[in-house]
Amino acid sequence: MKNELDLNFGYVFEENLLDEIKKVGVQKNFSINSTIIEIGDFITSMPLLLNGAIKILREDENGEELVLYYLEKGDTCAMTLSCCMGQTKSKIRAVAETEVALLMVPKEKMTSWLSNYKSWQSFILQSYHNRVNELLEAVDTIAFLKMDKRIFKYLKDKAMVTHNDTLSVTHKEISEDLHTSRVVVSRLLKKLENENKIQLFRNSIKVLEL
């Protein structure tokens, strides 16, 4: 197996840092749909996403979910950044959208690398910046976009991170991710199909306009 760290982070980190990461990093794999981080978990190491895509969810007191954004390879989780700094619990859930390979770096290393490696410093800052932007985008989507636009964006995002225009997902699952009802999803999907933006099948949807 070719080193996935070099592959995804080779241009981001300097040689010495890559060596250090290889020394202390532990690879962890998650199968599709498995939970990587649960709400309330303490986070003791910081994950670098080597492969796959992760869905970041928020949950309300009734257990109702809402998708915030997706992480792709080369990304890291902003929640762990803040959690590793302080000693707080995770306020989000992370679920493997595809098969996922993570490289876990002990949180103790995080702070020392911050002062020792410029590339690490800019990576962390850049990641934070990216996640804040994605969060704002998520807020915009929820607050300002109509449901039909939201569904279409959801489908496009999902197709993007899975590198597959045919999504195996049910209307019910979509409704849970977007925090709405199944009936509404079915209706709006039908509308999108009539507009030739998608094609509907049982248990799968093909996105035509990407």
Add this chain to the structure above:
DNA sequence: ACATTAAGTGATT
């Protein structure tokens, strides 16, 4: 053949 699950639809709020 029967039960279960996914999806489509009209009517109402």
Add this chain to the structure above:
DNA sequence: AATCACTTAATGT
């Protein structure tokens, strides 16, 4: 956009 009530279609046992 949510909910109810009902139908139809596909799939599992």
